[in-house]
Amino acid sequence: MDEWEEQETATSGTCALTSHTSNGGSQGDFWSSDRGEFQGGECRKTMEPLQEASCAEDGANDGDSQNNTAERSSFSRRGGRGGGVCGGDICCWSSQWNVKLHVHRSAACQLYLPLCAAFLFLTAGPRVTYVPPPPSEDEESIFSHYESGVNFDNNIDLPSMLVYISSAFSQTFDEAALCESLKRNVSKSGYVKPTPVQKHGIPIISAGRDLMACAQTGSGKTAAFLLPILQQLMADGAAASCFSETQEPEAIIVAPTRELINQIYLEARKFAYGTCVRPVVVYGGVSTGHQMRDLSRGCNVLCGTPGRLLDMIGRGKVGLTKVRYLVLDEADRMLDMGFEPDMRRLVGSPGMPSKENRQTLMFSATFPEDIQRLAADFLKTDYLFLAVGIVGGACSDVEQTFVQVTKFAKREQLLDLLKSTGSERTMVFVETKRQADFIAVILCQEKFPTTSIHGDREQWQREQALGDFRSGKCPILVATSVGARGLDIPDVQLVVNFDLPNNIDEYVHRIGRTGRCGNTGRAVSFYDPEANSELARSLVTILSKAQQEVPSWLETAAFSGHGPSGFNPPRKHFASTDLRKGPQGGFFQDSSVTSQLAAQTAADDEEWE
Numbered sequence: 001m002d003e004w005e006e007q008e009t010a011t012s013g014t015c016a017l018t019s020h021t022s023n024g025g026s027q028g029d030f031w032s033s034d035r036g037e038f039q040g041g042e043c044r045k046t047m048e049p050l051q052e053a054s055c056a057e058d059g060a061n062d063g064d065s066q067n068n069t070a071e072r073s074s075f076s077r078r079g080g081r082g083g084g085v086c087g088g089d090i091c092c093w094s095s096q097w098n099v100k101l102h103v104h105r106s107a108a109c110q111l112y113l114p115l116c117a118a119f120l121f122l123t124a125g126p127r128v129t130y131v132p133p134p135p136s137e138d139e140e141s142i143f144s145h146y147e148s149g150v151n152f153d154n155n156i157d158l159p160s161m162l163v164y165i166s167s168a169f170s171q172t173f174d175e176a177a178l179c180e181s182l183k184r185n186v187s188k189s190g191y192v193k194p195t196p197v198q199k200h201g202i203p204i205i206s207a208g209r210d211l212m213a214c215a216q217t218g219s220g221k222t223a224a225f226l227l228p229i230l231q232q233l234m235a236d237g238a239a240a241s242c243f244s245e246t247q248e249p250e251a252i253i254v255a256p257t258r259e260l261i262n263q264i265y266l267e268a269r270k271f272a273y274g275t276c277v278r279p280v281v282v283y284g285g286v287s288t289g290h291q292m293r294d295l296s297r298g299c300n301v302l303c304g305t306p307g308r309l310l311d312m313i314g315r316g317k318v319g320l321t322k323v324r325y326l327v328l329d330e331a332d333r334m335l336d337m338g339f340e341p342d343m344r345r346l347v348g349s350p351g352m353p354s355k356e357n358r359q360t361l362m363f364s365a366t367f368p369e370d371i372q373r374l375a376a377d378f379l380k381t382d383y384l385f386l387a388v389g390i391v392g393g394a395c396s397d398v399e400q401t402f403v404q405v406t407k408f409a410k411r412e413q414l415l416d417l418l419k420s421t422g423s424e425r426t427m428v429f430v431e432t433k434r435q436a437d438f439i440a441v442i443l444c445q446e447k448f449p450t451t452s453i454h455g456d457r458e459q460w461q462r463e464q465a466l467g468d469f470r471s472g473k474c475p476i477l478v479a480t481s482v483g484a485r486g487l488d489i490p491d492v493q494l495v496v497n498f499d500l501p502n503n504i505d506e507y508v509h510r511i512g513r514t515g516r517c518g519n520t521g522r523a524v525s526f527y528d529p530e531a532n533s534e535l536a537r538s539l540v541t542i543l544s545k546a547q548q549e550v551p552s553w554l555e556t557a558a559f560s561g562h563g564p565s566g567f568n569p570p571r572k573h574f575a576s577t578d579l580r581k582g583p584q585g586g587f588f589q590d591s592s593v594t595s596q597l598a599a600q601t602a603a604d605d606e607e608w609e
C-alpha cells in the first residue's frame with residue numbers, strides 16, 4: 001500500500017499529529033507564522049477534543065508522496081492531533097474515554113506517541129465524526145459551470161489515433177438519443193457538443209462494451225461514462241429503494257481521492273437531477289454513520305474511494321448483486337500497486353457479478369503499459385481501447401515552461417513568478433506534506449493568500465482549502481499529489497511544479513489542472529538537475545508530442561547521461577497504444593460499434609529512441 005490509499009483500517013492510519021480542531025468545517029484556517037503551523041480556527045490555546053480515532057482514519061495519506069515517511073513522526077514539529085497547546089503543556093482529552101491528559105511539553109514527545117499508539121490499539125475501527133455540509137440544493141449552483149474555451153471546437157475533430165469508431169455519437173447533445181430529463185440536465189450544464197471522448201465513448205458504452213479509454217486531461221471523460229450509464233438507468237426506470245438496510249446499486253464508480261470522488265458524485269447528481277436515479281458518495285475522513293444514513297435513503301450509482309467502499313460492503317450496507325457497471329476513473333492509478341489489492345477485493349467481493357456479467361469501464365489520461373496488462377484481468381477479453389489523441393500525452397492547451405534551478409533557489413524563483421502573475425489562480429505542487437506546509441507559510445508571510453491540501457490535513461480542512469481556492473478567497477493552493485488527478489477547478493491559469501514529480505504520468509496529470517475544456521493554461525516547472533535528470537527524457541518526449549518548444553539544456557540533459565544513474569533509461573511504461581496484439585487489439589465489429597486500430601506506426605511509439 002502506498003500513501004495514496006484511502007485506507008480504512010485502524011492499523012494503517014498515520015499518527016500525523018496536528019493541532020487543528022475538526023469539529024465542523026467553518027472555522028477559518030490561518031497560518032501562524034511565529035509557530036510555523038497551520039491552525040484550525042477556533043482551537044488555539046484551549047484543550048481540544050481528541051480527534052476521535054484520528055489515527056485510525058482512512059486516507060490520511062492519499063495522494064501524497066511516498067517520500068513522506070519521515071513526516072509520519074513529525075509530532076514534535078506540529079503538536080499533536082487532538083492535542084492543544086496550553087502554555088508549556090500539551091493537553092488532550094477523549095470524549096469517548098473521558099480521559100484528560102496534561103503533559104509537559106518536554107515530556108510530550110516521549111509520552112504522546114505511545115499514548116496515541118495505545119488509543120490506536122484499544123479503539124477498534126474508524127470513528128470519524130466530520131459530517132460535510134450538504135451540497136447545495138439550489139438549482140443554479142447545481143448547474144453552475146465554467147465556459148468552455150476558445151480551443152473547445154479545435155478538439156472536436158481531434159483524431160482518435162488508435163481507434164476509429166464508425167457509429168459515433170450525434171454532433172450535438174440536442175440530437176442525441178437521450179431521455180428528455182437527461183438532455184435537459186446536460187443542456188443546463190452548458191454542454192452543447194460532445195467532446196471527442198464523449199462522441200466515441202458514449203456509443204461504445206451504450207452498446208454494452210467494456211472500455212479502456214484514454215483522453216487528455218480536461219477532455220470530459222467524466223460525462224463520457226456518466227451519461228450512458230445514467231441514460232440506461234433512466235431508460236430502465238431504475239429507482240432507488242429507500243428503507244432498505246442493504247442498498248444494491250446498479251453502478252459503482254471508484255476514484256483515488258476523496259475530493260475527486262466527491263466531484264464525480266456532484267456531476268452524477270447534476271445529470272440525474274429531477275429523476276428517480278439516486279447517486280450517493282462514500283469516502284474516508286467523514287462520519288461513517290452519516291454516510292450509512294445517506295445510503296439507506298436509496299442508491300443507484302455509488303461513488304466511492306476504495307477503502308470506504310469496501311468498508312460499506314463489509315458492513316452489509318452495500319450489496320453487489322445488481323451491479324451492471326463498474327467504473328474505474330483514473331484507472332491507471334486504481335490499478336497500480338497502491339490500490340490494486342483493493343480493486344481485486346472489490347471485484348472478488350461476494351455478489352459482485354463476474355467480468356462477463358458486468359460492464360467494466362476504465363478512464364484516464366495516462367495508461368502505462370504494465371497497467372494496461374493488469375487491467376485486462378478486470379475487463380472482458382474483447383474490450384475496446386479508445387485513445388483520443390496521444391495516450392499519456394499532455395494537454396495541448398497547456399503551455400509548458402521549464403526553469404533550470406537549484407534546490408535552494410526555488411523559493412526565490414517561486415516568489416518572483418507569483419509576483420509577476422498577479423492574482424492568477426495558481427496551483428503549486430510540491431513533493432511532500434511537510435514541504436506543502438512550509439511553502440504555504442512562506443507564501444502567506446509574503447502576503448499571498450494561500451491555502452494547502454495534503455494527506456495530513458483533516459478532511460474538513462481539505463474541503464475548506466479547496467472551497468477557498470475555488471471561490472478565489474485563496475487564489476494559491478499548495479498541493480501534494482493528492483491534488484494532481486481529476487480535480488476540475490475553474491480558472492486555474494497556472495500550475496507550478498515547485499518540485500517535479502518522479503513520474504511522468506504524474507506530471508501530465510498535474511499540469512492538466514489548467515487548460516481544461518478548451519481553455520488555455522500555463523505550467524511552469526522548476527527543474528533541478530541534481531534531482532530531476534531521470535525525468536529529462538520523458539519530459540522531452542512529452543514536450544515534443546505536445547508540439548512545444550524543448551529547451552536546449554533539457555535536451556542536453558536528456559541525452560547526456562549525466563543524471564545520478566549515469567543514464568536516462570527510455571521510458572518503460574509510457575504507453576502509446578493498445579497493448580493487445582491480434583484480433584482483440586486490432587479490429588472489432590458488432591452491430592452497433594465498429595472500431596479499428598489505426599496503423600500503429602513507429603511514430604506512435606512513445607519510447608524516445
Ligand SMILES: Nc1ncnc2c1ncn2[C@@H]1O[C@H](COP(=O)(O)OP(=O)(O)OP(=O)(O)O)[C@@H](O)[C@H]1O
Binds near residue numbers: 215216
Ligand atoms: N461536452 C462538453 N461541453 C462543455 N463542457 C464540457 C463538456 N464535457 C465536459 N465539460 C466540462 O469540461 C470540464 C472537464 O471535464 P472532466 O473533469 O470530465 O475532464 P476529464 O477528462 O475527466 O479530466 P481529468 O483527466 O483531469 O480527470 C468540466 O468542467 C466539464 O463539466
